[in-house]
Amino acid sequence: MRCKICGAKLAKENADICLNCYKAYQEEEDLKKDIEEKLIVKRRYKISYVLLKYFELIFILTLATLGCIVSGSIVSAILCAIIAVIVMLIILALNKMIARNTKVILYTKKATYTSKNIFFSTNKTVKYSDLKDITVFQTYRQKRAGFGDICFYAKGSIPGATLLNGFQIKDVENVNSVMQQILEVIGLEENKK
Ligand SMILES: [Zn+2]
CATH class of the missing domain: 1.10.287 (Helix Hairpins)
Incomplete structure (x- = not known):
């Protein structure tokens, strides 16, 4: 018998899929069940x-x-x-x-980014276990206004280059305190210091 998903040889005769595929499936199911919104980060519109x-x-x-x-x-x-x-x-x-259509929602185990405008819409999900780093970018003007762009880098993406699997939410108000809240939800605060 071979795994129905990846085709790997199965150790047990009575199984349909291999252990790796089963784990991936379980993980996906866990992520789907993860619907408790811990924190919502919005792009702010301020005239x-x-x-x-x-x-x-x-x-x-x-x-x-x-x-x-x-x-x-x-x-x-x-x-x-x-x-x-x-x-x-x-x-x-x-x-x-x-701004109205752009937000990041942080759940227990994952973060989702959604952005919609007339031209395109983006939906991205990153598991915290796949996160490599979160950073704040601020231009001089953003700094003055307390605004900033928050980048979520997934493993495999290169900071500063294109966000391969991660995402970026721009123009977050009170960016430093929002960043603290994000790190608390994700549980990265010890790693950052
Ligand atoms: Zn498999």
């Missing part, structure tokens, strides 16, 4: 932060509008202002939509 993030763009739009006003034509000045406002409203709306 003041989005405005800070797009500071250069806002600056350019304002300059362009001022330029139109100085150049004297009222019609083009109004047009410039309208375009500037529309661009900013689109940016805010997109950021709001992405």
Whole structure:
């Protein structure tokens, strides 16, 4: 008899699948049963932060509008202002939509990442036993606002490179305290220090 899943030779005659496949199956079943939400980490939408993030763009739009006003034509000045406002409203709306649909849920044994926007949707699950590291990335502006991106690296993925099996949630508010909560749920806090 051979294993129905991987084809390995079976030691016992009365079995359908081998021990390895049985373990993998058990593990998967355990993960499916793991539905108690311990912590939800959300991408935060905060207007003041989005405005800070797009500071250069806002600056350019304002300059362009001022330029139109100085150049004297009222019609083009109004047009410039309208375009500037529309661009900013689109940016805010997109950021709001992405933030609303992006979250990480931490369960007892696994973490799931879901993100949806108009173009694509992502669903990823990582077992804590497969986690290699969790790190926070902050740009200067994120630091000032207390925001940060949290990266979950699974084993086999290279920090700094593409997140092979892990995921990243961007723009988490109060990122340092959220990070502490994450480490407590996962039970990595001793390893980190
Ligand atoms: Zn097998």
